[in-house]
Amino acid sequence: MPPSPSRRTVLLAAATAPLALSAAPAHAADAYDAYDTLRLTWRDLILGTGFTPTAEPYASKLAALGASARDLRATMAPTSGSLWPDLPYADPEPDTDAESYTYSGNLGTSFDRLRRMTEAYAQPGTGLTGDTALRADVLTGLDHLHDQAYNASRARYGNWYHWQIGIPQALLDIDVLLYDHLGAARVAEHTAAVDHFVPDSAVATYTGTSTGANRVDLCRVLALRGVIGKAAAKLQLARDALSPVFPYVTKGDGLHADGSFIQHTYVPYAGSYGAVMLGGLSLLFALLKGSAWEVTDSGRQVVLDSVEKAYAPFLFNGLAMDGVSGRAVSRGVQKADTRGIRQDDQLRGHGIMAGIALLGRSASTAEKARWEAMVKGWIARDYFSPVLTSPALGVAQLARLQAVQDGAASPAPEPVGHRLFPGMDRAVHRRPGWAAALSMASNRITYYENGNGENLRAWHSGSGMLYWWGAAFANGQYSDDFWPTVDPGRLPGTTASRTPLTDGEGGAWGAARPDVRWVGGATDGTYAAVGQYLKGLSSTLLAKKSWFFLDDAVVCLGAGIHGRDGTGVESVVENRNLGANGVHAFTVDGSARSTALGWSATLTGARWAHLAGHAGYVFPGGATVKALRQARTGAWSDINKGAVSTPVTRRYLTLWFDHGTDPTWATYAYVLMPGATAAQTSARAADTGWLTVLANTNDQQGVRVPSLGFTGVNFWFGGTVGAVTASAPASVMIRESGDTASVCVCGPLRDGAAIEVTWRRPVSAVTSKGPSVQVISxxxxxxxxxxxxxxxxxxxxxxxLG
Structure with a gap:
């Protein structure tokens, strides 16, 4: 009896045979052509079109891709339990969940490496383009991983994400690029494996891990599975399962009408999961456009609107603000990333820009024109990390951004104004020359997110962290190894107890949330009054914090600062990253202070301070603050167990109020002036009439700035401050201009209870008001x-005004 043919022989024979099309409609070739069209469309989307492979930046990227593929090919060594020696994926009943997660992550990375090798085969200019030996190696790797790990009879282990999203996306991309060389048997095996791990039930309900960005990723898997397997039902399911992503939500995962984006129920995530959702939808809209499965749900307009409502507000000079990027801020360079590409706010911003450029294909002419103007402006201003040579972007993304750059749109400038995002306890303030962002926490929004060993020490990033950037300076403040080197107990803007905290303190996936409701504010779109009732993470700390966002400054007040942990409590005015070698002059009341590392001082009666190249700080009436220059060394692996552990050192200038051990109702007040010169800072400190602090107590905090016609009051309880009375907790902002004024009110408790506000100022008439506002007198x-x-x-x- 002749020996049975080997699996390799069967697959090679199948590769030359007509593809079995049992999943396709019975009526014939034109239906098949539709799938082939989609497959070729996807190929163009992931490889790119319209670029010259011998021109930069493509030539260097393609050469690097080829070099990486050669290295991966040389080190690939199929054996039981691994495809690469450094990525064991066998799961012999691991001792801990962490081991199981590692195994599943290694399996996902193995597929990612095969996809990279496949891209080197499919892309021009890699030195491996069309290399049949490389193609054979990829097929060998695919067969090995299928037989041992990712097949229709295998039970998943570790992290669900790898099995349902990461692995099938990589596998199906490979299948698209090598489709003509797979053969019917492989296609059947791969689609069966995807069906096993990503059944239709994965999108049956809009709950759990099937919401927001995750749902879009699952739909991408289902759509590509439909393309590869020529299954109309899968494509229809993928399209229809997108619809629950579109409507606005009022809590939890998804887009909120105010522009907030939440993932994992409690985490502001426009810069990471939101970016994934935007990018995934832009790809799916482009893939299905013009086909029988085009996304026509009218709800897709919410996604198009989100470009300007939910994403653009958090991009500044091309960077994506860290306060909406969750645990992604801790990633640095990942151990298994053979490309050595790090993550930071700049590179996350580049990815969002690329997603916006692609989504433009599915937008109206007017929307596309506006977006391309925004993108072109970001490209022009991102001096710290040039977009068109971004290491985080692939050839296809760069080609699309280059097309925008070469297009007719005029670059749009950074907008000016204030945006509040009550759905995620965030605020963004933009003025000519600078921008600031504020991160807070409540019973609705976590202090910080950790999970999978990531972002272990960002404990206080929701305790009033105040980020800011200059238009032409300090754009690398948080990009330049800030997170592994900053003192995590002294994040700028925060008030925190020095109580020692453990890695991941408070629980994972956003579990750490304070039991408070009063977080929010009022704005007229230009200025704002914002407040946070703070309860410290795993401490007895209490504080009332207010920020008044103005023309060239942010007025910061703290009151009711109270703790009984037997440790010190601090409010951090500033903690600036000065880079690896930065020596920036620091002046206090006109007197230069030491530039030596290790210098520290208690500044008694300080009225103002200035950090050259960064900002000025004014202390109304004088204050006692502490200052420290230091070099801090850390590694990304300190805050993220999956990151490379190479130590880095950065220099910092830190300025803070020391409230002492177990303070009782302590206070602080300071004015931040981004980009101000020493002369401007000194002049502001000398102008005692510029700012009046109306109240800074545990009951109310408020200020008046006559030259701006600005009055802002945060009523922690009802009461009277200056000329304003509120019947209940409220944030009130009044802005006078000539003979008119705007009165803005917010009820931060969100209990729906009516609030009466009286302003003792002659008013002849109310000329306009919202439907929720009733004029009493x-x-x-x-x-x-x-x-x-x-x-x-x-x-x-x-x-x-009267």
Missing amino acids: TGSALTLRVAPGTLGAVHKAVVQ
Whole structure:
């Protein structure tokens, strides 16, 4: 009896035979052509079109891709339990969940490496283009991983994400690029494996791990499975399963009407999961456009609107602000990333820009024009990390951005104004020359997210962390190894107990949330009053914190600072990353202070301070603050167990209020002036009439700036501050301009209870108001009754002054 043919012989024979099309409709060739068209469309989307492979930056990227593929090919060694020696994926009943997660992650990385090798085969200019031996190696690797790990009879272990999203996306991309060389048997095996791990039930309900960005990723898997297997039902399911992503939500995962994006129920995530969702939708919309499965749900307009409502507000000079990137801020360079590409705010921003450029293909002409103007402006201003040579972008993404750069759009400038995002306890303030962002926490939004061993020490990043960047300076503040080197107990803007915390303190996946509701603020779109009732993470710390965002400054107040942990409590004015070798002059009340590392001082009665190249700081009435210059060394692996552990050192200038051990109702006040010169800072400190602190107590905090017509009050409890009275907890912002004024009110408790606000200022008429605002009286004083609702929205009236 002749020996049975080997699996390799069967597959090689199948590769030359007509592909079995049992999943396709019975009516014939034109249906098959539709799948082939989609497959070729996807090939163009992931490889790119319209670029010259011998021109830069493509030539260098393609050469690097080829070099990486050669290295991977040389080290690939199929054996039981691994395809590469450094990536064992066997799961012989691991002792811990962490081991199981490692195994599943290694399996996912093995598929990623095969995809990279396949890209080197398929792309021009790699030195391996069309290399039949490389193709054979990839097929060998695919067969090995199928037989041993990713097949229809295998039970998953470790992290669900790898089995349902990471691995099948890599596998199906490879199948698209090598389709003509797979053969019917491989296609059947691969589609069966995907069906096993990603059944239709994965998108049957919009819950759990099948929401937001995850849902979009799952739909990408289902769509490509439909393309490869020529299955109309899978494509229809993928398209239809996108629909639950589109509507606005009022809590939890997804896009909120105020522009917030949440993932993992409690985590602001526009810069990471939101970016994945945007990128995934841009790809799927482009793939299915013009086909029988085109996404026509009218809800897709919410996604198109999100470009300007949810993403653009968090991009500044091309970087994506860290306060909406969750645990992704801790990633640095990952151990298994053979490309050595790090993650940071700059590179996350580049990915969002590429997603916006692609989504433009599915937008209206007007939307596309606006977006291309924004993207072109970001490209022009990103001096710290040039977009068109970004190491984080592939050839296809760069080609699309280059097309925008070469297009007719005029670069749009950075906008000016203030945006509040009550759905995720965030605020963004933009002025000519600088921008700032504020991160807070409540019973709705976590202090910070850790998980999978990532972002282990960002404990206080929701405790009022105040980020800021200059238009032409300090854009690398958080990009330049900030997170592994900064003192995690002294994040800028925060108030925190020095109580020692453990890695991952408070629980994973956003579990760490304070039991507080009063977080929010009021804005007229230009200025703002924002407040946070703070309860410290795993401490007895209490504090009331307010920020008043103005023209060239942010006024910062703290009150009710109280703790009984037997440790010190600090409020951090600043903690600037000065780079690896930065020596920036630091001046206090006109006197230069030491530039030596290790210098520290207690600045008694300080009225102002200035850090050259960064900002000025004013202390109304004088204050005692501490200052420290130091070099701090850390490694990304200190805060992320999956990151490379090479130590890095950065220099810092830290400025803080020391409230002492177990403070009782302590306070602070300071004015941040980004980009100010020493002369401007000194002049502001000398102008005692510029700012009046109306209140800074545990009950209310408020300021008035007459030259701006600005009054802002955060009423932690109802009461009267200056000329303003509120009947209940509220944030009130008033801005006078000539003979008109705008009155903005927010109910941060979100309990729906009515709030009456009286402003003792002659008002002749209310000229406009929102539907939630009722006019009680005008004349010698204005009284409004506001029905604030439960979403933290701002309610506005415009009045004629008497």
